[in-house]
Amino acid sequence: MWEKCVKQLKGELTSAEYNTWILPLQARIDADVLRLFAPNRFVLDWTRQHYEPRLLELCSLHSEGQVSRITFSVGGIDQSVAEPDPTPAPSRPRASASAPAVATAGGDDRDRQLSANLNPDFTFDSFVEGKSNQLARAASFQVGQNPGTAYNPLFIYGGVGLGKTHLMHAVGNMVLASNPNARVAYLHSERFVAEMIKALQHNRIDEFKRTYRSVNALLIDDVQFFAGKERSQEEFFHTFNALFESRQQIVLSSDRFPKEVVGLEERLRSRFGWGLTVSIEPPDLETSVAILHSKASLLGVDLPEDVAFFVGRRIRSNIRELEGALRRLVANAQFTGKPITLDFAKHALRDMLAAQDKQVSIENIQKTVAEYFKLRASDMLSAKRSRSIARPRQIAMALAKDLTKHSLPEIGNAFGGRDHTTVLHATRKIKSLRESDAGVEEDYRNLLRILTS
Ligand code: ADP
Ligand code: MG
Numbered sequence: 001m002w003e004k005c006v007k008q009l010k011g012e013l014t015s016a017e018y019n020t021w022i023l024p025l026q027a028r029i030d031a032d033v034l035r036l037f038a039p040n041r042f043v044l045d046w047t048r049q050h051y052e053p054r055l056l057e058l059c060s061l062h063s064e065g066q067v068s069r070i071t072f073s074v075g076g077i078d079q080s081v082a083e084p085d086p087t088p089a090p091s092r093p094r095a096s097a098s099a100p101a102v103a104t105a106g107g108d109d110r111d112r113q114l115s116a117n118l119n120p121d122f123t124f125d126s127f128v129e130g131k132s133n134q135l136a137r138a139a140s141f142q143v144g145q146n147p148g149t150a151y152n153p154l155f156i157y158g159g160v161g162l163g164k165t166h167l168m169h170a171v172g173n174m175v176l177a178s179n180p181n182a183r184v185a186y187l188h189s190e191r192f193v194a195e196m197i198k199a200l201q202h203n204r205i206d207e208f209k210r211t212y213r214s215v216n217a218l219l220i221d222d223v224q225f226f227a228g229k230e231r232s233q234e235e236f237f238h239t240f241n242a243l244f245e246s247r248q249q250i251v252l253s254s255d256r257f258p259k260e261v262v263g264l265e266e267r268l269r270s271r272f273g274w275g276l277t278v279s280i281e282p283p284d285l286e287t288s289v290a291i292l293h294s295k296a297s298l299l300g301v302d303l304p305e306d307v308a309f310f311v312g313r314r315i316r317s318n319i320r321e322l323e324g325a326l327r328r329l330v331a332n333a334q335f336t337g338k339p340i341t342l343d344f345a346k347h348a349l350r351d352m353l354a355a356q357d358k359q360v361s362i363e364n365i366q367k368t369v370a371e372y373f374k375l376r377a378s379d380m381l382s383a384k385r386s387r388s389i390a391r392p393r394q395i396a397m398a399l400a401k402d403l404t405k406h407s408l409p410e411i412g413n414a415f416g417g418r419d420h421t422t423v424l425h426a427t428r429k430i431k432s433l434r435e436s437d438a439g440v441e442e443d444y445r446n447l448l449r450i451l452t453s
Contacts, residue, residue, distance in 0.1 A: 001029065001062050002027040002029070002034070002059070004062040005055065005062055006022060008062075009022055009055075010432070014131070014281075015279065015281060016131075016132070016134070016136075016279050016280075017135070019277070019278075019279040020135050020276070020278050020279065021047050021051065022047070023257070023277075023435075024038065024039045024043055024273060025038055025043075025047065026076055026077045027077075029063075032068045032069060033068075033069045033070070033071055034055075034069070035070075035071050036055075036070060036071065036072050037074070037075055037076050038072060038074055039076075039274055039275065040274070040276065041074055042151050042276055043276060048072050052070060052072075055070060056068075056069075056070055117172075117185065117186040118169050118173055118176070118186050119169050120173060122165070122166045122168075122170055123170050123174075124140075126166075126294070126298070127163065127167065128287060128290045128291045130284060130286065130287025130290065130291075131287065132280065132281040132282060132283045132284060132287055133280045133283070133287075135278045135279075136158070136163070136279065136280040137167065139156075139276055139278045140154065140170060140171050140251075141170075143251060144171040144173075144175055145178075147171075147182075147216060147217050147248075148216070148248050148249045149247065151276040152244060152250055153240075153244070153249075153250035153251060153252050153271075153272065153274065153275040154249075154250070154251045154276055154278070155251075155252045155253070155254070155272050155273065155276070155277040155278070156168070156252070156254075156278055156280060157253065157254045157255065157256055157258070157279050158280035158281060159255060159317070159318070160255065160318060160320070161317075161318035161320030162283075162319060163319060164221070164280060165221055165253065168219045168221055168253055169186060169219075171251055172184045172217060172219055175249070179216075182216045183214065183215040183216050183217075184215065184216065184219070185211075185212060185215045185217070185218050186221070187218075187219070187221070189220050189221060189223050189224075189232075190225045192212075192232065192236065193225070193226070193229055193232045196231070196232055196235055209238070213243065215243070215248060216248050217250075217251070218243055218248070218251070219250075219251045219252075220236075222254060223252050223253065223254045223261065223272070224255055224261050224264075226263075226268070227261065227262060227263030227264055228263040233265050233268055236268065237265070237267060237268055237271075244271075250275075254272075257279075258270075258272035258273045258277060260435070260441060262438050262442075282316060283316075283319060285309070285313060285316075288311075288316070288322055289308045289312040291319060291322060291323075292311060292326055293308055295322075295323055299326070299330055301333075301340070303326075304340065304341065304342070307340055307341070307345045310342055310345055310346070311325050311329075311345065314349075314353055324352075325349055325352060328348060328352065329344075329348050329349065332348040361404070362400045362414040362415075364451070365396050365399045365403065365404075365451060366381075366396050368450055368451055369395055369396040372446070372447055372450070373392040375389060375392060380393055380396055380415060380416075382416060383416065394429055394430050395430055395440075395444060396415070397411060397422075397423050397426040398426055398430035399444075399447060399448070400414070400415075400423075402448075403451060403452070407420075408420035408423045408424055409423075411423045430444065
């Protein structure tokens with residue numbers, strides 16, 4: 001019943017809204033009451049305020065009128081409350097004073113070293129807001145303003161080059177701007193692992209522990225790289241607990257939803273979801289164009305509107321690539337002394353765009369998917385309905401939708417003359433499988449990589 005409601009809501013909301021507010025909810029039905037559990041008060045308030053009437057409607061519909069009431073509480077069905085109690089967090093000076101003493105001189109050095117990890121250019125000011133990143137930005141901003149008390153941990157997830165690292169630095173920079181004495185540590189998870197190994201080798205693990213357990217904000221990027229590294233996970237687990245309990249801020253990022261990070265211990269995965277989890281999506285055209293203009297003005301270049309739209313339209317999925325294209329344009333213009341016009345841009349970017357175009361033929365997708373699953377390319381077009389063929393075919397359709405600009409009817413046509421509703425069904429099916437089945441997600445990502453590299 002709840003699954004049905006969720007499924008329907010998923011169709012009604014943007015994926016960012018869905019992932020942030022609905023996905024973290026757990027549900028239990030007691031007689032005529034639907035009991036919803038939210039990971040924290042923030043999610044609870046928001047969900048209740050924005051979705052309660054619709055939830056009630058849907059639940060009543062799907063339970064044939066049995067459910068007539070919804071209750072909301074913080075915590076999980078099976079685990080007790082995960083929220084820190086709402087009393088104000090200890091002020092930062094007190095937190096530092098109560099933190100294990102770090103040798104003074106070394107401690108000062110370390111502070112500087114920790115802070116130096118932040119890129120001063122990655123701020124909220126330089127972050128262009130759009131529909132695709134609005135929630136992630138708003139949540140990060142709140143965390144930057146009220147570290148340790150807004151929501152903890154903040155978990156940002158999304159694809160490559162969409163601004164996760166930028167936002168994490170922005171949080172760190174903001175915390176430091178309002179309190180220059182705050183101890184902020186930004187690290188990529190691989191760096192955390194490397195530092196831990198180094199500390200172990202040099203018998204300095206206690207110092208390592210003290211350092212990271214006494215920060216006011218710990219920002220760990222790309223936590224999927226903790227996968228399979230048990231000793232690091234163990235250490236991080238204790239660091240997490242120490243910071244969480246003393247209400248110091250934790251911000252994490254990953255390329256996927258916490259529950260889907262494979263190779264991660266369950267206790268970490270569940271902790272990652274204790275606070276607020278927000279997704280960041282590929283930008284829409286308007287946001288891409290706005291980002292191009294903003295980056296251009298940082299480079300001191302005036303970018304004509306038609307060029308911005310041209311680049312934005314051609315490079316859709318990754319802001320890092322968008323920046324790469326812009327940098328190439330600017331370098332080329334400076335080198336040749338020519339103004340950046342549309343023709344100039346088409347010429348300067350032709351290799352880059354040709355490489356992009358290579359990936360967008362449906363035929364190429366069909367061939368690659370067939371090879372990947374060891375099927376014949378003709379299976380992609382055939383009427384065979386056995387699962388071992390139908391599923392890869394659905395994956396290929398979803399990839400065609402994601403990677404090409406063809407319409408649903410065109411895609412259906414290219415898949416042996418299928419109806420556009422079949423394609424729509426396939427894309428929805430794969431989207432939901434990618435969220436629920438780690439194997440499908442992995443296959444999909446592998447294929448994306450093969451097709452786009
Ligand atoms: P991720 O960590 O998600 O892979 P990054 O944060 O490294 O992505 O972003 C890649 C590049 O795109 C960075 O240079 C970043 O400044 C830029 N970028 C991403 N999103 C935005 C945005 N909304 N506004 C401005 N620049 C952005
Ligand atoms: Mg990153």
